[in-house]
Amino acid sequence: MIRIRKRATAPAMLTTLGTADRQRLEGIFAADPAACQVPRNQQLVAKPAIYGAAAVKAALAADQRGKCCYCESKFEATGFGDVEHFRPKAGVRQQPKSALEKPGYYWLAYEWSNLLYSCEICNRRHKSNWFPLLNPARRARQHDDQLWQERPLLPHPCRTDPATELTFNRHVAVEKNLSARGVACIRAYGLNRPPLRQRRYEFLETLKLIRFAASLDIDGMTPTDLRLTLTDLHMTKTEARRYVARARQVWEQAAFDAAEYAGMMRANFPHLPH
Numbered sequence: 001m002i003r004i005r006k007r008a009t010a011p012a013m014l015t016t017l018g019t020a021d022r023q024r025l026e027g028i029f030a031a032d033p034a035a036c037q038v039p040r041n042q043q044l045v046a047k048p049a050i051y052g053a054a055a056v057k058a059a060l061a062a063d064q065r066g067k068c069c070y071c072e073s074k075f076e077a078t079g080f081g082d083v084e085h086f087r088p089k090a091g092v093r094q095q096p097k098s099a100l101e102k103p104g105y106y107w108l109a110y111e112w113s114n115l116l117y118s119c120e121i122c123n124r125r126h127k128s129n130w131f132p133l134l135n136p137a138r139r140a141r142q143h144d145d146q147l148w149q150e151r152p153l154l155p156h157p158c159r160t161d162p163a164t165e166l167t168f169n170r171h172v173a174v175e176k177n178l179s180a181r182g183v184a185c186i187r188a189y190g191l192n193r194p195p196l197r198q199r200r201y202e203f204l205e206t207l208k209l210i211r212f213a214a215s216l217d218i219d220g221m222t223p224t225d226l227r228l229t230l231t232d233l234h235m236t237k238t239e240a241r242r243y244v245a246r247a248r249q250v251w252e253q254a255a256f257d258a259a260e261y262a263g264m265m266r267a268n269f270p271h272l273p274h
């Protein structure tokens with residue numbers, strides 16, 4: 001996870017259709033709060049055609065450089081991607097296995113600041129409806145309650161830098177300074193699930209190879225070594241120089257916001273610019 005900087009202006013879909021539908025949802029709750037609090041309540045259902053509209057998803061994906069807000073994977077070649085609600089819209093759990101409490105934060109279903117772009121595994125298999133508070137008795141239960149009184153355990157990636165709570169030991173996510181928030185992040189988003197950890201391991205190893213390639217001195221090689229290398233790679237000397245330059249560029253940009261697993265790269269190579 002890294003800090004995410006989203007555009008300040010919400011896509012028009014959210015401020016037009018979303019605002020109207022928020023009023024509809026608030027009206028449903030106001031008319032019969034008890035009915036909206038039963039476990040199987042289907043009264044307060046937000047419309048995916050609005051919060052998940054192509055324009056909304058495209059804006060989030062662009063602002064997050066095509067990466068999942070939690071695991072930082074570039075997954076768009078193999079997944080659709082979810083418009084994720086940081087505060088769950090339909091129901092909420094204080095503990096991962098505790099009962100689903102209704103309603104969720106229905107009034108934030110179309111709220112730009114509550115929306116993120118995530119891979120389906122982080123969202124559906126891991127975070128889902130889990131939204132723990134340090135003070136659960138102060139949880140906002142309806143649209144007139146005060147959100148500022150809540151103390152969420154999970155840091156919002158648009159409001160704080162997750163690096164204050166979370167770091168990496170090589171490819172493994174670890175909490176920083178025994179941070180309870182860091183522990184919660186790793187658990188909530190499944191940041192150490194084996195396939196993801198393996199993917200980060202391979203990524204890190206590849207980046208190290210790129211760093212070695214970046215250090216190659218084409219002009220300092222012996223003529224024999226250079227000839228053997230260029231023959232192996234079916235490459236001219238000019239092309240080899242271009243690859244070395246490209247490797248240096250990839251390495252120098254490996255911790256930029258747009259880079260995959262930038263959080264891991266920053267933790268392992270703090271001198272890299274970002």
Ligand SMILES: [Zn+2]
Pocket residue numbers: 068069070071072073118119120121122123
């Ligand atoms: Zn993810």
